[in-house]
Amino acid sequence: MVKSSSMFNSPLILLILFLSGLLAGTMDTIAGGGGLITVPVLFSFPISPLQVFGTNKFQSTFGSFSATLNFLKEKKYTFKLIFGVLFTAIGSFFGAYCVGVIPATLLRKMVPFMLYFIAIFLFFYKSYGLKKSKQKIDEKMFFLIFGLSIGFYDGFFGPGTGTFWAMAFVYFLGLDLKEATIYTKLMNFTSNVIPLTFFLVKGSVFFLPGIAMALGQFLGGFIGARIVLKRGSKIIKPILIVIALILATKMVVDNFFLR
Numbered sequence: 001m002v003k004s005s006s007m008f009n010s011p012l013i014l015l016i017l018f019l020s021g022l023l024a025g026t027m028d029t030i031a032g033g034g035g036l037i038t039v040p041v042l043f044s045f046p047i048s049p050l051q052v053f054g055t056n057k058f059q060s061t062f063g064s065f066s067a068t069l070n071f072l073k074e075k076k077y078t079f080k081l082i083f084g085v086l087f088t089a090i091g092s093f094f095g096a097y098c099v100g101v102i103p104a105t106l107l108r109k110m111v112p113f114m115l116y117f118i119a120i121f122l123f124f125y126k127s128y129g130l131k132k133s134k135q136k137i138d139e140k141m142f143f144l145i146f147g148l149s150i151g152f153y154d155g156f157f158g159p160g161t162g163t164f165w166a167m168a169f170v171y172f173l174g175l176d177l178k179e180a181t182i183y184t185k186l187m188n189f190t191s192n193v194i195p196l197t198f199f200l201v202k203g204s205v206f207f208l209p210g211i212a213m214a215l216g217q218f219l220g221g222f223i224g225a226r227i228v229l230k231r232g233s234k235i236i237k238p239i240l241i242v243i244a245l246i247l248a249t250k251m252v253v254d255n256f257f258l259r
Contacts, residue, residue: 007045014212017041021213025063025220029185030227031236032162033243034060034220036250038213047206054204057196059213064189066221074229076182083140084183085190087147088154092191095155096198107157108255115160115248118167119241129170129177130233137172146172147187154191159251162188163244166236177233177240185225 008014020041028034035056042052071077122128137145146168154161162184169180199205227235 008206008208008212014209017209017212018216021059021063021216022220022223023216024060024213025066025217026224026227027220027239027243028060028063028162029067029221029224030181031239031243032160032166032184032188033247034063034217035159036243036247042209045209048204050199050202050204051206054196054199054202055206055210055213057192057199058205058207058210059217061189061192061196062214063217063221063224064185064192066218067185067225068189068221070222070225071182071185071229076179077186080139081183081186084143084147084187087143088151088187088190089194091148091151091153092155092194095152095157095191096195098152098156099195099198102156104157107153108251111157111160112248112251112255115163115244115251118163119244119248122237122241122244129166129180129237132176132179133170133174135172135174139173142168142172150187151191154188155195160244160247161191163240163247166240177236178228181228181236185221 008017020037024034024037027037038056038059039052042056043049047055146165150161150164150168153164162181165184165187166177166180169175169183170177173180175183
């Protein structure tokens with residue numbers, strides 16, 4: 001197990017880590033993309049990439065847990081979602097297992113363009129996701145397909161997972177963006193917990209900064225959940241578009257210009 005080093009002992013640094021977790025947790029609950037904040041913050045410290053991603057997965061799990069807990073208290077989940085949790089857990093397990101075994105090169109190049117397409121589609125299709133539509137696939141089949149595939153993706157790679165879940169819920173199950181976002185957080189929490197166990201076993205989590213950020217994430221998840229419940233699809237959609245564009249652009253720069 002990796003012990004926190006003295007570089008994280010400064011109260012100012014811990015406050016910055018807490019605030020980054022707070023902002024990321026709020027944003028991530030509403031539209032995803034919290035890693036856009038937390039990963040660069042962690043990379044600013046002299047720790048290995050594996051420790052960055054392990055610590056990031058640790059703290060982000062608390063944000064998805066907080067949001068999920070809030071939605072659960074509001075009785076937004078039904079027993080039928082157990083199929084989603086089960087298949088997402090299986091998918092994320094195999095995804096985490098394949099990290100370092102299968103090259104992620106193709107995914108790194110494909111994903112940003114998928115996110116650009118989603119952002120452009122949402123921008124021009126003004127009414128998409130603002131109200132419920134016709135369901136296109138049986139729920140059990142939906143969770144089998146997307147639980148395994150998106151769960152695997154989150155365990156293996158990760159960026160844009162919340163966006164892909166939300167779009168899948170809206171298009172295939174006919175949910176509005178508010179309900180899709182609520183369901184997405186449960187699946188996010190599931191696919192966060194499984195890979196986290198791999199990082200913990202490898203000793204790739206710095207606990208002091210991780211806990212500071214986790215406290216911010218937990219509060220951010222609560223705030224984000226309140227915003228989703230009160231404001232709904234109208235606030236989710238524009239934020240989702242912005243996050244998708246920023247995440248896609250960052251990935252394009254990282255993959256094609258910084259190599």
